Amino acid sequence: MPKLISETSAWMDFEYLSDLVKEAMEAGTFDARTDRHLTWSLLLLDRVGWGKLVDGLKTLRGFLLDEQQRAKVRMGNSGEQPLRMTIGMAAFESPKTEEREP
Numbered sequence: 001m002p003k004l005i006s007e008t009s010a011w012m013d014f015e016y017l018s019d020l021v022k023e024a025m026e027a028g029t030f031d032a033r034t035d036r037h038l039t040w041s042l043l044l045l046d047r048v049g050w051g052k053l054v055d056g057l058k059t060l061r062g063f064l065l066d067e068q069q070r071a072k073v074r075m076g077n078s079g080e081q082p083l084r085m086t087i088g089m090a091a092f093e094s095p096k097t098e099e100r101e102p
Contacts, residue, residue: 017088024086042094054091061089 005011024030045053064087075082 017086020086020088057089057091 001011021030030036043049043053071082074080
């Protein structure tokens, strides 16, 4: 990766997420649960759809943080040990390539 890109916060975030995925695969935890989830989609959107999707992701992030707090309370009551979960979300403009169009 060119130094100009490899020193950006976006690339460092991507590398960190990639490292977490690699560690989970090496540890055998990535596919350990049947309810794990991994998807990605290449979408064709207008500006309104783009904005709505990004707003939805922000709402989802709020839900994730709220659920973490609710789980903390439940675990405090039950004594259950936490399950460690990694969630990665991204929305970015993709380059135009014919072979990747949806």
